[in-house]
Amino acid sequence: MECLFVEREIKRNISVMSTVGNSTNIFWQECPVGKIERQKLLNQKGCVVWITGLSGSGKSTLACSVNRELYSRGKLSYVLDGDNLRHGLNKDLSFKAEDRTENIRRVGEVAKLFADAGLICIASLISPYKKDRDACRAMLSDPNFIEVYMNMPLELCEARDVKGLYKLARAGKIKGLVSKYIFCNFYEHAPKTFSLKFFG
Numbered sequence: 001m002e003c004l005f006v007e008r009e010i011k012r013n014i015s016v017m018s019t020v021g022n023s024t025n026i027f028w029q030e031c032p033v034g035k036i037e038r039q040k041l042l043n044q045k046g047c048v049v050w051i052t053g054l055s056g057s058g059k060s061t062l063a064c065s066v067n068r069e070l071y072s073r074g075k076l077s078y079v080l081d082g083d084n085l086r087h088g089l090n091k092d093l094s095f096k097a098e099d100r101t102e103n104i105r106r107v108g109e110v111a112k113l114f115a116d117a118g119l120i121c122i123a124s125l126i127s128p129y130k131k132d133r134d135a136c137r138a139m140l141s142d143p144n145f146i147e148v149y150m151n152m153p154l155e156l157c158e159a160r161d162v163k164g165l166y167k168l169a170r171a172g173k174i175k176g177l178v179s180k181y182i183f184c185n186f187y188e189h190a191p192k193t194f195s196l197k198f199f200g
């Protein structure tokens with residue numbers, strides 16, 4: 001009896017068949033407990049806070065502060081930090097433009113799942129390219145994607161140089177950290193695009 005019920009539920013939920021990417025015969029599975037039910041359970045709304053900015057601009061610090069503050073208010077959040085994700089999920093990626101794009105795409109997908117789970121997901125990545133951040137925004141509905149730009153001058157980030165990365169970049173030992181293209185992407189779009197600008 002129980003098996004019949006499960007079988008019927010499965011048939012009812014396998015409603016949409018599609019061809020996605022390189023895979024065929026992919027079905028979207030619906031579950032009876034959805035985002036609305038999870039949000040009710042947690043008494044909060046799932047969303048993504050996306051923090052972008054130069055290395056050393058204070059992204060991780062802000063992400064952790066918001067995380068702690070939300071925790072103290074009884075709200076469940078989770079930080080997806082670029083550095084940490086490159087130890088696992090994204091350890092196969094470099095810092096060339098295509099790999100950064102793939103990095104952001106993957107984190108966008110993960111963030112979307114966290115938001116769907118009902119959590120406040122705080123993503124903290126350099127994410128220098130507007131087109132990549134826009135692609136993440138497009139994965140969620142607009143009010144659920146809050147973009148925060150750490151509006152810090154390069155000189156200040158470089159003076160901090162906690163990890164010694166700017167020193168390595170200036171010595172030509174690492175590439176892409178202080179590229180002109182990255183700054184153009186930030187500064188061209190900074191005034192009009194971001195939900196919030198942070199002057200740390």
Ligand SMILES: Nc1ncnc2c1ncn2[C@@H]1O[C@H](COP(=O)(O)OS(=O)(=O)O)[C@@H](OP(=O)(O)O)[C@H]1O
Nearest residue numbers: 055056082083095100103125126127174175176177
């Ligand atoms: N070009 C280059 N070479 C070597 N190391 C670098 C480079 N760019 C970034 N980093 C370090 O990687 C951390 C995570 O970067 P992200 O994944 O956020 O970068 S990106 O969004 O893909 O552009 C990043 O973390 P933060 O310093 O916290 O920003 C740096 O520690």
Ligand SMILES: Nc1ncnc2c1ncn2[C@@H]1O[C@H](COP(=O)(O)OP(=O)(O)O)[C@@H](O)[C@H]1O
Nearest residue numbers: 053054055056057058059060061062160162200
């Ligand atoms: N608002 C702030 N004022 C002063 N120092 C800060 C501020 N935010 C971060 N820092 C310091 O700047 C350094 C880099 O911060 P971090 O959060 O690691 O930057 P990012 O994640 O962008 O690389 C750290 O030493 C941190 O303590």
